[in-house]
Amino acid sequence: MRIALDAMGSDRHPEVEVQGAVAALREVDGDFEVVLVGDRARIDAALAAAGAGAVADRISVVHATERIEPGESVSAVRKKKDSSIVVGLGLAKQGEADAFVSAGSTGAVMAASLLMLRPLPGVDRPSVATILPTAGDPIVMLDAGANVDSKPYHLLDWARLGAIYAEDVLQRPNPRIGLLNIGEEPEKGNELAVESYRLLEASGLNFVGNVEGRDIAGGGACDVLVTDGFAGNVLLKFYESVAGLMVKLIRKELAEQKAQVHLDGVFRMLDYTEYGGAPLLGVDGISIICHGGSPPRAITSALRVAVRAYRTGMVADMKRTLSEAHAIGQRAAAGTAGGNA
Amino acid sequence: MRIALDAMGSDRHPEVEVQGAVAALREVDGDFEVVLVGDRARIDAALAAAGAGAVADRISVVHATERIEPGESVSAVRKKKDSSIVVGLGLAKQGEADAFVSAGSTGAVMAASLLMLRPLPGVDRPSVATILPTAGDPIVMLDAGANVDSKPYHLLDWARLGAIYAEDVLQRPNPRIGLLNIGEEPEKGNELAVESYRLLEASGLNFVGNVEGRDIAGGGACDVLVTDGFAGNVLLKFYESVAGLMVKLIRKELAEQKAQVHLDGVFRMLDYTEYGGAPLLGVDGISIICHGGSPPRAITSALRVAVRAYRTGMVADMKRTLSEAHAIGQRAAAGTAGGNA
Numbered sequence: 001m002r003i004a005l006d007a008m009g010s011d012r013h014p015e016v017e018v019q020g021a022v023a024a025l026r027e028v029d030g031d032f033e034v035v036l037v038g039d040r041a042r043i044d045a046a047l048a049a050a051g052a053g054a055v056a057d058r059i060s061v062v063h064a065t066e067r068i069e070p071g072e073s074v075s076a077v078r079k080k081k082d083s084s085i086v087v088g089l090g091l092a093k094q095g096e097a098d099a100f101v102s103a104g105s106t107g108a109v110m111a112a113s114l115l116m117l118r119p120l121p122g123v124d125r126p127s128v129a130t131i132l133p134t135a136g137d138p139i140v141m142l143d144a145g146a147n148v149d150s151k152p153y154h155l156l157d158w159a160r161l162g163a164i165y166a167e168d169v170l171q172r173p174n175p176r177i178g179l180l181n182i183g184e185e186p187e188k189g190n191e192l193a194v195e196s197y198r199l200l201e202a203s204g205l206n207f208v209g210n211v212e213g214r215d216i217a218g219g220g221a222c223d224v225l226v227t228d229g230f231a232g233n234v235l236l237k238f239y240e241s242v243a244g245l246m247v248k249l250i251r252k253e254l255a256e257q258k259a260q261v262h263l264d265g266v267f268r269m270l271d272y273t274e275y276g277g278a279p280l281l282g283v284d285g286i287s288i289i290c291h292g293g294s295p296p297r298a299i300t301s302a303l304r305v306a307v308r309a310y311r312t313g314m315v316a317d318m319k320r321t322l323s324e325a326h327a328i329g330q331r332a333a334a335g336t337a338g339g340n341a
Numbered sequence: 342m343r344i345a346l347d348a349m350g351s352d353r354h355p356e357v358e359v360q361g362a363v364a365a366l367r368e369v370d371g372d373f374e375v376v377l378v379g380d381r382a383r384i385d386a387a388l389a390a391a392g393a394g395a396v397a398d399r400i401s402v403v404h405a406t407e408r409i410e411p412g413e414s415v416s417a418v419r420k421k422k423d424s425s426i427v428v429g430l431g432l433a434k435q436g437e438a439d440a441f442v443s444a445g446s447t448g449a450v451m452a453a454s455l456l457m458l459r460p461l462p463g464v465d466r467p468s469v470a471t472i473l474p475t476a477g478d479p480i481v482m483l484d485a486g487a488n489v490d491s492k493p494y495h496l497l498d499w500a501r502l503g504a505i506y507a508e509d510v511l512q513r514p515n516p517r518i519g520l521l522n523i524g525e526e527p528e529k530g531n532e533l534a535v536e537s538y539r540l541l542e543a544s545g546l547n548f549v550g551n552v553e554g555r556d557i558a559g560g561g562a563c564d565v566l567v568t569d570g571f572a573g574n575v576l577l578k579f580y581e582s583v584a585g586l587m588v589k590l591i592r593k594e595l596a597e598q599k600a601q602v603h604l605d606g607v608f609r610m611l612d613y614t615e616y617g618g619a620p621l622l623g624v625d626g627i628s629i630i631c632h633g634g635s636p637p638r639a640i641t642s643a644l645r646v647a648v649r650a651y652r653t654g655m656v657a658d659m660k661r662t663l664s665e666a667h668a669i670g671q672r673a674a675a676g677t678a679g680g681n682a
Contacts, residue, residue: 135586145523148531182486182574190489190571213578217586230531231572233523235579237554242580245476245558246587249607259602266590 001031003306004097005299007038007046008067008084009104011292014038017103018046020299025055027300030307033058035097037088038067062087070292073107077115085109089116092285099286099306101277103294109287110146110280117285120315122322125150126282127158127229128289129165130236131275133243136219140166141180142226144278145233152195155179155226159205160321161281162224168312169279169305170223178211178222180231186210192228200226204328277302279309281318286310342372344647345438346640348379348387349408349425350445352633355379358444359387361640366396368641371648374399376438378429379408403428411633414448418456426450430457433626440627440647442618444635450628451487451621458626461656463663466491467623468499468570469630470506471577472616474584477560481507482521483567485619486574493536496520496567500546501662502622503565509653510620510646511564519552519563521572527551533569541567545669618643620650622659627651 005021007014014036021034036043040063052059066083068076077086085104091097093116102109110128119126129142142158143150159177166175179197181189186197188210200207208222213235215221227235247267254261276298277288286309288302309315346362348355355377362375377384381404393400407424409417418427426445432438434457443450451469460467470483483499484491500518507516520538522530527538529551541548549563554576556562568576588608595602617639618629627650629643650656 135590148523180575182489182571182578190569193571213575213580214582216579217583227575228531230523230534231575234521234554234568234572235575237523238557238576238579239554239583241555242558242583246607249476250591250604253604253607254602257602259600261595261598261600261602263591263594266587266594 001099001307001310002033002035002097003099003101003303004035004037004062004088004091005303006084006088006100006102006104007036007043008064009102009292010290010294010299013103014043014046015049016294016296017299018043018050019296020294021059021303022050022052022055023296024300024303025052025058028304028307030311032307032310033060034303035060035062035088035091037062037091038064038084062091064088068105068108070105072105074111076105077108077112085112086116089113089287092287093117098310099288101288101290101299101302101306103290103292103299105292106289109289113280113283113285113287117283117287120282120284120319120322122326123157123161123282125154125157126280127154127161128278129162129281130278132216132225132236132239133275134217134219137172137223138170138275139216139219139222140170140224141232141236142224142281143229143232144236145229146280147229150192150228152192152199155192155196155228156199156203157282157322159200159203159207159224159226160325161318162226163205164314164317164321165279165281165309166223168314168317169308172223174206175223176208177205178208178215178225180225180227180235181210181212183212184210196226275301277305279305285315342440342648342651343374343376343438344440344442344644345376345378345403345429345432346644347425347429347441347443347445348377348384349405350443350633351631351635351640354444355384355387356390357635357637358640359384359391360637361635362400362644363391363393363396364637365641365644366393366399369645369648371652373648373651374401375644376401376403376429376432378403378405378432379425380404380406403432405429409446409449411446413446415452417446418449418453426453427457430454430628433628434458439651440629442629442631442640442643442647444631444633444640446633447486447630450630454621454624454626454628458624458628461623461625461660461663463667464498464502464623466495466498467621468495468502469619470503470622471619473557473566473577473580474616475558475560478513478564479511479616480557480560480563481511481565482573482577483565483622484570484573485577486570487621488570491533491569493533493540496533496537496569497540497544498623498663500541500544500548500565500567501666502659503567504546505655505658505662506620506622506650507564509655509658510649513564515547516564517549518546519549519556519566521566521568521576522551522553524553525551537567544666616642618646620646626656
């Protein structure tokens with residue numbers, strides 16, 4: 001297996017990417033190689049500094065002269081044909097890589113993935129899935145901000161995609177699907193939530209009902225949480241920031257009081273780098289997006305996700321599930337039509 | 342000034358309400374009385390236990406035979422005419438009380454307030470405002486869950502109402518209004534956010550633009566944050582739960598390690614009881630809703646808010662501002678019509 005890694009994406013590129021890749025090749029099980037995509041001279045220097053050693057023969061470099069900057073999005077994808085994102089996704093498209101990982105502009109990685117890998121048949125809107133850490137097992141939430149003004153059938157698609165991601169990559173058999181809402185009862189929430197509830201209930205998925213904001217952090221409410229990208233993105237960004245803020249405040253207090261306390265367990269719960277990497281689900285390939293501010297550890301986590309997604313055949317599973325769901329939908333529609341005739 | 346306090350609302354009624362009232366009468370500045378509404382025998386027992394002492398002559402009791410239970414909502418308001426909520430709001434309606442405070446069913450308090458106090462002229466949908474603690478000054482957020490599928494002009498109304506609440510009750514001159522969104526630029530977000538941005542920009546309010554989920558906890562982004570009740574409620578419930586969970590986890594760790602550390606400053610930032618009480622803004626009166634799980638301290642905080650709202654003439658300020666805004670809107674509309682003729 002070969003993973004194309006955008007070496008120019010993060011705020012501290014290419015050092016972060018190179019260090020993350022070297023660590024992944026040492027730590028992560030699975031027979032895989034990493035193709036670093038970007039400025040060859042800078043990558044080579046970072047590789048020399050990182051001391052790849054025994055894993056050096058599993059690393060290669062593909063040169064790309066351009067970089068899509070953090071603010072840039074769709075138009076940059078069309079203009080910068082020799083950017084690390086476009087070149088890296090090109091490798092995936094041409095079958096020269098089995099997955100793509102980038103800590104570059106989220107908008108650009110999404111746009112380029114849609115354009116170059118194409119949505120899976122039957123998927124109207126691919127969705128960014130993210131991991132929410134909890135006091136129990138982490139939750140997969142989607143959509144994390146790729147899609148707003150979504151329709152109920154989008155949420156249904158995302159529930160199916162998220163379920164396969166949870167099953168294949170997180171090894172959660174028969175994952176429990178929750179709908180983010182503002183009350184427990186089926187009739188609670190906005191129009192989107194009420195109608196999505198109805199679709200999810202009839203979907204054959206392991207739907208456990210509405211999940212409120214208060215049910216998330218404690219863990220255990222569900223494995224996959226579906227919502228429109230507006231609420232999802234607000235929640236995700238808030239979670240990241242409040243966790244970071246609290247850790248900062250507490251560390252400061254502990255330092256001032258010269259306290260000998262170990263809160264690593266609590267801090268780890270809040271540590272996104274443990275789960276770094278949000279896959280774009282619903283495209284015909286593996287494309288994983290990391291924060292621009294990612295440390296090497298988050299890149300390593302994203303590469304681990306890519307390996308698991310490939311080894312478990314996640315994309316093929318998604319294709320099969322979606323075509324089955326659509327076949328059932330067509331049969332149901334045909335049955336209804338027959339009944340009406 | 343007299344405040345009608347629903348003595349039967351909280352999970353541990355009437356003790357919590359009685360203790361909160363006694364503390365408020367001792368601690369909160371302002372010449373006010375509290376009318377406890379509910380089961381007289383139980384209230385009297387709680388009063389005897391609380392030892393009202395010097396403040397006893399500022400407390401009176403109005404008997405009510407019924408209680409609206411936490412799950413109940415609109416229909417209970419119509420059925421239970423002698424419930425503490427309906428009787429208490431009746432005192433406010435008849436001018437026998439200047440404000441109403443309850444830790445009972447949020448849905449019932451809202452429904453009864455709308456029904457009995459009536460919306461202010463020009464307010465289509467009154468809104469529950471809540472306080473979000475931050476590392477800096479707390480932020481007023483509305484809507485906190487009363488309204489979903491909102492329109493842009495609802496958010497504009499709430500911005501006006503929230504601004505007056507922030508100015509009068511929180512003493513923030515010229516409060517900065519933010520729009521909860523998933524990006525910085527005006528064109529970001531869903532249809533509601535894009536159109537609301539346009540209205541807020543033209544409103545004459547001190548609008549500071551979009552505020553993302555990540556901008557909240559650190560403080561300083563704005564004084565008033567407006568959003569639809571769906572995202573608002575998800576955010577609020579998540580914030581409350583994640584704060585509670587973290588404090589619990591950290592306290593447990595500290596206890597296990599027998600650590601002599603004082604994290605009270607950090608914990609206080611996350612302590613909702615400091616700010617207890619979410620006012621329903623846009624009705625013709627002062628109606629403040631507390632959590633069912635409120636401790637006495639949260640009731641005290643809510644009574645403090647009621648005193649400030651009354652002393653500063655908050656409701657009159659809202660009436661004036663709304664009628665001015667509508668007059669300007671009508672002139673603008675007339676101007677436009679003239680220009681088109």
